[in-house]
Amino acid sequence: MPTTENVRHxxxxxxxxxxVDEGSFVSxxxxxxxxxxxxxxxxxxxKARDRSGADxxxxxxxxxxxxxxxxLIVSEFSFL
Numbered sequence: 001m002p003t004t005e006n007v008r009h010x011x012x013x014x015x016x017x018x019x020v021d022e023g024s025f026v027s028x029x030x031x032x033x034x035x036x037x038x039x040x041x042x043x044x045x046x047k048a049r050d051r052s053g054a055d056x057x058x059x060x061x062x063x064x065x066x067x068x069x070x071x072l073i074v075s076e077f078s079f080l
Contacts, residue, residue, distance in 0.1 A: 011052075012059045012076040020072070024064035032056055052079040 010018065016025055032055055037045065049055055057079040061072050 009077045011078065012054065012074040015074055016059070016063070016072065019065055020063040020070075021065060021067065025061055025072070026063065027059065027061040029056065029060055048079045052076050054079050 048057075054076040057076050059072075059074045059076060063070060063072055
């Protein structure tokens with residue numbers, strides 16, 4: 001059984017690319033609003049965005065898998 005030391009999680013984009021029919025994914029996401037945040041939380045959020053390349057921890061949308069329309073909710077684990 002693999003340990004966490006030798007397992008690499010796919011990014012959300014990599015996972016979508018692996019399972020969704022090419023060119024069929026349509027995101028439902030819009031950029032999140034930027035409320036006034038406390039210093040620590042704002043700093044942590046900026047680090048998460050820099051680390052993951054994503055602006056949120058979850059990506060949602062629709063696409064096709066083997067020609068069948070599906071709704072997708074994918075977590076970007078590196079954001080957490």
